[in-house]
Amino acid sequence: MKAGAITAGAAAPGRRAQQEPRWIQLTIVALAILILGVLVIIPMVDVFYEALRHGFGAYWTALTGDHDTLSAILLTLRVAPVAVLFNTLFGVAAAWVIARFRFPGRTLLTSLIDLPFAVSPVVAGLIFVLIFGLQGYLGQWLRDHDLKVIFATPGLILATSFVTFPFVARELIPLMEAIGAEEEIAAVSLGARAWYLFRRITLPNIKWGLLYGIILCNARAMGEFGAVYVVSGHITGQTDTMPLRVEKLFQEYNNVGSFAVASLLSFLALVTLSIKTALEWQTRRDLRNRLREAQDEPLAAPRSAGRLLVEHPEPERRERGVQQETTRVGIEVRNVTKRFGDFAALSNVSLDVPDGALLALLGPSGSGKTTLLRIISGLDLPDEGTIHYQDEDTTNRSPRDRNVGFVFQHYALFRHMTVFENVAFGLRVRKWPKAKVDERVHQLLSLVQLDSLGKQMPSQLSGGQRQRIALARALAADPQVLLLDEPFGALDAKVRQELRQWLRKLHDEIHVTSVFVTHDQEEAFEVADRVVVMNRGRIEQAGTPSEVFEHPANAFVMDFLGNVNVFHGRVEGGRARVGSFEVAYPSDSPTEGQAVKAYVRPHELEIDRLPRDDSSLKAVVQRINSAAAAVKVELFSADFGLPLLVDLTRERYDDLHLQQGDVVFVFPKRVRVFAEDYQI
């Protein structure tokens, strides 16, 4: 940057509406520099000027020649680290509790941590004098036991700890909230225990913020004056810390001496400020990276995905699906209910996952599918009901003891570990020997076909690669059950498509009982052996993909699994009559005249130029979209007053020579009527 170059802020380059005339800009900048100059810079320079004005020799003598000054420096170096250590331990514990858990009184606790900031330092000193002083509540007892707190080092430590109490906690709480618990939950699901979790996951993630808090805490601890002033008793050479020594020398008109000590403290402040600026920059960069990864901008193109597609033509999966019908149950969910306050996320849900099957939980958002998955994993507890893994009751077992592999929607890879270490994590917490860990990780990395990426960091991978690593990590410890929460939700359409087929292929190789959550019916049908459709905390239907698609149990499933045309009619003579056609009504006791709805899928409607029989509907062609494998025709039926959607094969479309505005006849090949009323 050239000297004197003043330009509009980098935040909005070239935004004309945000710019003031140049002379105003110059004036304001000059004013700001004047303010900072007079208030901050000149005083700062003056400290060093005053300290050194009689030469460096006098300065050095003032610092080292004075025995009392030396002992003040040493005392500060003894008191501050102890206070900082205590407050750091407290800060980490408090941040863990507040940022990771919800409990009654949490808001109050958060405010109480800030309390010492609001208390005048003098009052902070006073409260300890009132307790430990000669006339204090514990004064007599302390004297009887020959203990000294006030006018001694312990009092200095107490007062300093009080004043610097909030620093570390205040730094860590927002940081840990911003980072989120995803990686920690992933680590627990891989089997990590408390200390290992803290050392390997939490600490690396918060280290810069923690250091920043410690630095600030230390600066304040070394510089504290008011609180320490009250409890120290000013015994020269014994209870004078550096700031107190500054004051004493000042009172003694020893200018060189007091400024010499002050210059040391100022130097400390400048160092603190530099480290703080650097660390602030570091934490901000870390958080920014984290946000960017969460939004999933793939940094590298999915290299091997295309190759994968070609290598695995249609696997013979349906046969296996049939086989599984006879095998035993892998996961058994019995009468599970889960409420969040008044909202019933799951109401009396029961479900069997055949051993070795790949089952999809399909439903709109809020249908309870993710809640069910989390309960199966042990990340959540049901209010009622039980979970069994192969006849073992695991309802109350922690995820760590369930031997479950969980793949998170946003991967939850450990950002500070290489791909290799991520996959190895679950093995290391289980204390596998190193050679076996190496072998197993390489085996898994080649299973997910990313063997060459072991040394990369997660941030260097594309979204699809990250998801495959997350899968390898979940599979590493050979879980009994594999659970995937919207595994492809964060990926773009093409990568999703490739990963689906890849997951299907992978499952055919490893046969682990798997459940995955999705809101995409195409995904569910393409990948799963069995599909469970959920809505409002209940299971609407469970079955093989073709069962569910061909024989939807009710109107919700019918509607959720793709486009559908709805015809309104009435019950007449115990049958549902819709316009000119009639169908059997599926209820035992139909009320005569009751309104019914008939559902017809677009590919179950046919179009002809001429009416064939009674059941044809007259309609006008509104729009034709022939840019797909099936030609989509939108029509309008004046009789029913409703638009119709019809899918035609390309051959049929070519035969008909349809044009916009043509009058045609539509007749259904298949009509479904459901007993229960359901509003679309």
Next chain:
Amino acid sequence: MIDVNRRVLPAFGLSLGFTLLYLSLLVLIPLTACFLKASTLSLDALWAAVWTPRARAAYGLTIGASLAAAILNVGFGFIVAWVLVRYDFPFKRFFDAIVDLPFALPTAVAGLVYSSLYVKSGWLGQFLVPLGIQGAYSRTGIVLVLTFIGLPFVVRTVQPVLENVESEIEEAAACLGASRWQTISRVIVPSLFPAIVTGFALAFARGLGEYGSVVFVSGNLPFKTEIAPVLIVASLEQFNYAQAAAIAIVLLAMSFGMLVLINLLERWSKHP
């Protein structure tokens, strides 16, 4: 919402236990002791202790000087924050960093250097004292040093909010025919108002309790330049613990009031 993590993540009980124990031992119990001590005085004695003419003068000075410094800081802080967010100029990062110096610099050093700068022979005093401005050992000195102490608060609360003001808002104002000054005064400043008030309150609260720097520059003359915390120290030195505790409670009441106010303000600025 039921807590999901408590089941999954470890050490909830241990961490909460340690947090509460440490908080109680270091903060809550000692603060209670202060109230206990003051309650040993009868109501009349309590009133007599906290409402002497000398104490009233000290409260007045403490509040007045803190208020003056906080008001100055609103102006200074807004200008500095504006410049740091909106303009590029040489050594901008340096100026940005030194805004935090008052946080990091021990208050005793600030007091020491301010007292030496504004005396007649000091760097700034040599110009100001002939003009009749006594910047040391005077009330002006107290306001000056409190301004230094409180400078970062307004800057650091306004700065992030100003950074997040969408440029579209200003462009919209400009398209609607507002002059630059109208845009700033009617659109930008109102949207920064909660942050400015929060910064003001923080600076004011800090000024109320400040001790270290003020004792150096004020001269501590009763009725003239004696602030309330100095009064506590004076009572303590006479071993009048109850009186010290009584005055401390007045200070605590003021700062707790400010703490509550600041919390409300922060909530307000998040959801205006």
